[in-house]
Amino acid sequence: MKVRIGTRGSQLALWQAYWVQSQLEKGGLETEIVKIETKGDKILDVSIHKIGSKGVFTEEIEAQLTDGRIDIAVHSAKDMQSELPAGFELMAFSERETPNDVIVSHNKQLTLGSGKKFRLGTSSNRRVATLRRHFPHIEIVPVRGNLQRRIQKMEEGHCDALLLAYAGVHRMEYDDLIVEKLPLDIFTPAVGQGSVAIEASTTLDADLKKQIRACLNHEPTEKLLLAERAFLRRLHGGCSVPVYGLAQWDGDQVKLKGGIIGLQGEVQLEAEGACEAAVVESMGLAVAEELIAQGGDELLKSIREQL
Numbered sequence: 392m393k394v395r396i397g398t399r400g401s402q403l404a405l406w407q408a409y410w411v412q413s414q415l416e417k418g419g420l421e422t423e424i425v426k427i428e429t430k431g432d433k434i435l436d437v438s439i440h441k442i443g444s445k446g447v448f449t450e451e452i453e454a455q456l457t458d459g460r461i462d463i464a465v466h467s468a469k470d471m472q473s474e475l476p477a478g479f480e481l482m483a484f485s486e487r488e489t490p491n492d493v494i495v496s497h498n499k500q501l502t503l504g505s506g507k508k509f510r511l512g513t514s515s516n517r518r519v520a521t522l523r524r525h526f527p528h529i530e531i532v533p534v535r536g537n538l539q540r541r542i543q544k545m546e547e548g549h550c551d552a553l554l555l556a557y558a559g560v561h562r563m564e565y566d567d568l569i570v571e572k573l574p575l576d577i578f579t580p581a582v583g584q585g586s587v588a589i590e591a592s593t594t595l596d597a598d599l600k601k602q603i604r605a606c607l608n609h610e611p612t613e614k615l616l617l618a619e620r621a622f623l624r625r626l627h628g629g630c631s632v633p634v635y636g637l638a639q640w641d642g643d644q645v646k647l648k649g650g651i652i653g654l655q656g657e658v659q660l661e662a663e664g665a666c667e668a669a670v671v672e673s674m675g676l677a678v679a680e681e682l683i684a685q686g687g688d689e690l691l692k693s694i695r696e697q698l
């Protein structure tokens with residue numbers, strides 16, 4: 392039997408799917424890649440939150456998991472809603488790549504630290520809000536599409552630099568264009584950034600699931616992601632709200648910092664927690680509760696009205 396691996400067709404998605412394929416084959420499993428086009432891949436001229444459906448990059452893939460055309464699906468963990476539809480689960484997480492955001496440009500002088508004014512391309516609400524709060528001199532230019540397309544737009548003069556996740560830039564081998572690695576305390580990444588998640592139907596055969604997990608799951612990363620995702624779930628966060636959260640190991644403790652920034656950068660709420668590995672989800676929840684106690688619910692409500 393072949394494990395059928397579902398993936399979106401972008402270069403980054405395929406890189407991640409081929410990586411999953413190689414890990415499974417090292418573990419003695421036979422595999423096959425199945426490319427799936429999603430609504431989010433087809434509609435490129437509208438910002439994601441305006442397309443109006445939660446699972447714009449996942450619906451078609453989940454339909455194939457349900458009817459058995461694929462066994463597992465490969466996603467960037469960051470792109471996964473905090474609450475999956477009933478019947479699905481994230482059953483494994485790859486070891487997290489460097490989670491930082493980076494500035495990418497052909498002009499090595501365009502760092503945020505330099506204080507220079509330049510046009511920076513991003514369509515992430517989290518990155519826009521962080522820029523407005525900490526680097527208000529930067530002109531923000533909306534840019535969507537896959538990584539290659541964004542770099543092409545930059546080269547055509549649409550913007551001077553791009554703000555991207557290191558993980559994707561590295562996987563696509565654009566490391567030479569990295570001008571600045573941004574500090575985690577200011578550009579705290581989105582929940583899940585840098586890890587690849589494996590989604591499956593909750594009815595996937597238990598033995599197969601165990602074999603797949605043995606090939607792919609990185610337990611220390613899984614603990615971090617469980618903390619981050621419990622945090623995000625309590626805030627009903629998806630990838631379009633300016634919510635961030637990063638868990639890290641500190642000895643045998645897991646530390647989590649999470650926050651919410653107003654779209655204009657006008658406010659920033661932040662909270663932290665730490666715990667033993669066994670209780671990461673309740674710690675994630677507690678960090679979210681602390682943000683709510685600071686007025687996080689009202690802030691998120693007003694953000695959602697503006698989107």
Ligand SMILES: NCc1[nH]cc(CCC(=O)O)c1CC(=O)O
Binds near residue numbers: 470557558584587
């Ligand atoms: N939102 C798109 C997306 N989803 C995952 C990555 C990068 C890979 C990762 O974070 O694992 C990116 C590109 C980016 O944010 O620059």
